[in-house]
Amino acid sequence: MRPAIPIPLCLLLLAGCASPAERCATAVLEDIRIIDALIVQTEATLARGYAIETQTVPYSTVTGCGGWYRGGIAPGFCTATRVRTREVPVAVDLDAERAKLASMQAERARKAQAAAPALARCAALAPDAGTPP
Numbered sequence: 428m429r430p431a432i433p434i435p436l437c438l439l440l441l442a443g444c445a446s447p448a449e450r451c452a453t454a455v456l457e458d459i460r461i462i463d464a465l466i467v468q469t470e471a472t473l474a475r476g477y478a479i480e481t482q483t484v485p486y487s488t489v490t491g492c493g494g495w496y497r498g499g500i501a502p503g504f505c506t507a508t509r510v511r512t513r514e515v516p517v518a519v520d521l522d523a524e525r526a527k528l529a530s531m532q533a534e535r536a537r538k539a540q541a542a543a544p545a546l547a548r549c550a551a552l553a554p555d556a557g558t559p560p
Contacts, residue, residue, distance in 0.1 A: 451549035455542050462535045469528045478517045483510050 492505040
């Protein structure tokens with residue numbers, strides 16, 4: 428059996444495949460991507476009329492196990508605590524959600540405008556910038 432390659436190492440190897448311009452653009456657009464994801468989540472909350480919260484719930488299980496008893500192995504039962512996640516609807520203030528959405532959209536517009544010069548600098552890093560294919 429071959430040893431598995433750790434995921435962080437795989438990500439580092441894949442990151443080396445991106446061009447300098449792509450790495451630069453990814454770094455510049457990171458905040459915008461995060462805001463976009465939050466906007467989508469807030470729009471979904473408004474469309475549903477409620478939020479969805481993920482809760483982690485512990486529960487106990489009983490399994491068969493053995494142990495030493497008077498010099499021999501004896502069957503027995505052991506308990507183990509496990510966790511599961513579940514999604515629970517949560518009431519939200521829809522007016523506050525609308526205000527939050529408007530604020531995030533305005534912030535996204537500001538960040539996109541501020542990122543334009545940085546993206547132009549990133550495009551200049553491309554080896555074939557300005558040359559037609």
